[in-house]
Amino acid sequence: MTTVAAPVIDIQRIGFAYGDVPVLEDVSLQVKAGEFLGLVGPNAGGKSTLLKLILGLLSPQRGRLQVLGRAPKQARRHLGYVPQYPTFPRDFPIQVLDVVLMGRLGLGPFWRCALGGWRRAEREIARRTLADVEAGDLAAVPIGSLSGGQLQRVLLARALVGEPEILILDEPTANIDQRMEGEIFELLGRLNNQLTIVVVSHDIGFISSYVSRVACLNRTLVCHRTEAIDGDVIHDLYGEPVRMIGHRHRPHGHPQHG
Amino acid sequence: MAEFFAALAQHSFLQQALIAGLLASIGCGLIGPFVVVKRIPFLAGGIAHSVLAGMGAALFYGYDPLSGALVAAVISAMLIGWVRLRWHTGEDTAIGALWAIGMAVGILFISRTPGYATDLMSFLFGNILLVPTRELWFMALLDLVLLVTVALFYRPFVAIAFDDEFARLRGVPVDLFYMLLLVLVAVTVVLMIQVVGLILVIALLTLPAAVAGQWTRTLAGMMIGATAFGALLTGSGLALSYAPDLPTGPTIILLAGALYLVSATAASLLARQRAHRAVRATTSHR
Numbered sequence: 001m002t003t004v005a006a007p008v009i010d011i012q013r014i015g016f017a018y019g020d021v022p023v024l025e026d027v028s029l030q031v032k033a034g035e036f037l038g039l040v041g042p043n044a045g046g047k048s049t050l051l052k053l054i055l056g057l058l059s060p061q062r063g064r065l066q067v068l069g070r071a072p073k074q075a076r077r078h079l080g081y082v083p084q085y086p087t088f089p090r091d092f093p094i095q096v097l098d099v100v101l102m103g104r105l106g107l108g109p110f111w112r113c114a115l116g117g118w119r120r121a122e123r124e125i126a127r128r129t130l131a132d133v134e135a136g137d138l139a140a141v142p143i144g145s146l147s148g149g150q151l152q153r154v155l156l157a158r159a160l161v162g163e164p165e166i167l168i169l170d171e172p173t174a175n176i177d178q179r180m181e182g183e184i185f186e187l188l189g190r191l192n193n194q195l196t197i198v199v200v201s202h203d204i205g206f207i208s209s210y211v212s213r214v215a216c217l218n219r220t221l222v223c224h225r226t227e228a229i230d231g232d233v234i235h236d237l238y239g240e241p242v243r244m245i246g247h248r249h250r251p252h253g254h255p256q257h258g
Numbered sequence: 259m260a261e262f263f264a265a266l267a268q269h270s271f272l273q274q275a276l277i278a279g280l281l282a283s284i285g286c287g288l289i290g291p292f293v294v295v296k297r298i299p300f301l302a303g304g305i306a307h308s309v310l311a312g313m314g315a316a317l318f319y320g321y322d323p324l325s326g327a328l329v330a331a332v333i334s335a336m337l338i339g340w341v342r343l344r345w346h347t348g349e350d351t352a353i354g355a356l357w358a359i360g361m362a363v364g365i366l367f368i369s370r371t372p373g374y375a376t377d378l379m380s381f382l383f384g385n386i387l388l389v390p391t392r393e394l395w396f397m398a399l400l401d402l403v404l405l406v407t408v409a410l411f412y413r414p415f416v417a418i419a420f421d422d423e424f425a426r427l428r429g430v431p432v433d434l435f436y437m438l439l440l441v442l443v444a445v446t447v448v449l450m451i452q453v454v455g456l457i458l459v460i461a462l463l464t465l466p467a468a469v470a471g472q473w474t475r476t477l478a479g480m481m482i483g484a485t486a487f488g489a490l491l492t493g494s495g496l497a498l499s500y501a502p503d504l505p506t507g508p509t510i511i512l513l514a515g516a517l518y519l520v521s522a523t524a525a526s527l528l529a530r531q532r533a534h535r536a537v538r539a540t541t542s543h544r
Contacts, residue, residue, distance in 0.1 A: 055427060077429050088421040092295055093477050102417050106429030115410055142475045162428065 008033050014063030023049045025220050036192045038211035040204045045218040047200045077106045080159030084170040090144045097139040100126045103161035129161040149180040169199045185210045262497040278389040279492025281397040285449040287485025288404045290467030296419045299464045304353035306447045306459040308334040308360025314367030331444035339440045384455035384507035400449045454507040465514040472525040
């Protein structure tokens with residue numbers, strides 16, 4: 001280790017509360033470029049809140065938080081975000097390609113984001129991104145008629161089409177079946193060659209075989225390690241024994257089925 | 259009906275009424291879809307009713323009621339937008355308050371103005387047969403404002419209507435465009451007041467767009483459809499009400515309601531039939 005690259009996400013002792021309910025206490029976390037960080041923890045442990053702080057949708061009451069060396073709001077355009085639940089009405093009259101294109105808003109000067117329509121080149125990029133997430137055939141499909149797994153791929157394409165440096169996903173596989181879950185994580189593994197990924201999950205056993213590091217969050221950062229997670233850590237995190245089910249995956253292969 | 263067309267060729271007031279209906283349809287087509295997909299009909303209703311304050315005040319102080327309406331509509335749109343952006347909740351209460359207070363203020367002003375009764379009725383329910391040429395130009399100007407603004411800012415408007423959190427993350431000034439959208443709703447309300455009156459505005463703003471939404475898959479398609487349905491409804495409402503001498507505004511609204519019911523029924527029947535066919539297709543493969 002000769003040169004130490006500055007972390008792309010630098011969280012220093014932040015504290016955050018909704019009203020008088022503390023959600024995060026004294027959390028410090030550094031994410032380096034090229035990492036694939038899994039953020040796990042129990043419900044209401046502050047995972048989504050931490051993501052919102054990184055995205056600049058919330059501001060911490062204490063501590064310091066920098067993304068790509070800037071305040072989170074300034075770094076936003078270089079982040080790709082996949083929400084846990086679609087934050088739009090499913091009956092909105094819009095086709096998949098136009099949803100994906102929204103990920104390109106905010107690129108270039110302000111007037112490009114505001115004025116006129118999409119250029120042909122941008123539509124082409126959106127089409128290619130859809131193909132990258134194996135959803136190329138969905139471009140003209142209305143958003144309301146997608147299945148859960150298809151929707152997740154489209155949301156991923158929307159996050160990727162803006163050419164982000166960091167990809168942030170909040171429970172990307174909460175609403176889809178296990179086979180699809182495996183496929184999505186295989187895809188994220190490939191994307192990790194080009195960009196930094198932070199993914200929130202409640203499924204600690206599942207993601208540990210894909211990510212390069214796991215951070216466990218339950219109001220404070222409980223653990224922070226690369227090696228395999230054992231029962232003691234889970235006990236610390238959830239406060240009670242949790243049955244751990246091993247998931248084995250061959251690298252870049254398909255999950256095994258019984 | 260034949261009587262109407264004969265009269266249309268003859269009387270310029272009928273031709274002007276028809277043009278007024280078409281001008282209002284453009285507004286209903288451009289902004290109605292946003293009101294429907296963004297689910298803010300109640301908000302639009304609040305703006306529409308609070309407009310009476312501006313019309314009453316304008317009448318009392320001797321100004322053109324329609325300019326008074328425009329000022330009041332824009333002010334109440336910005337008030338409602340400010341409440342929502344500032345406090346994030348309580349929007350509905352603010353809208354309800356503005357709705358009632360606006361009407362109360364308007365009625366007080368009008369009651370202090372001599373000869374108010376006919377004016378009040380035409381404010382509330384519209385009077386498409388009495389649109390002066392000057393007002394047609396005013397409506398055309400409002401249409402131009404709507405058309406240019408929506409054409410310029412189509413993408414950010416769709417983005418904030420679809421998913422404002424994501425739009426914010428992409429650096430779109432969401433609050434600014436939300437305010438602008440509400441101001442456009444206010445302009446559209448004023449555009450329609452002469453045709454159907456401020457009480458009935460909400461139906462003409464939402465029903466054609468909702469009908470179009472049942473048959474198209476894109477917002478742009480919804481805009482074109484809503485404009486066409488709006489023109490069809492105002493035109494046929496005018497024609498139907500002419501011979502029996504019915505008030506035109508309510509006739510247009512009843513037609514819009516009927517169209518909406520027929521369209522909703524047809525759309526759901528068609529969807530059910532399609533599902534049946536799909537199931538039959540899969541079973542016959544076995």
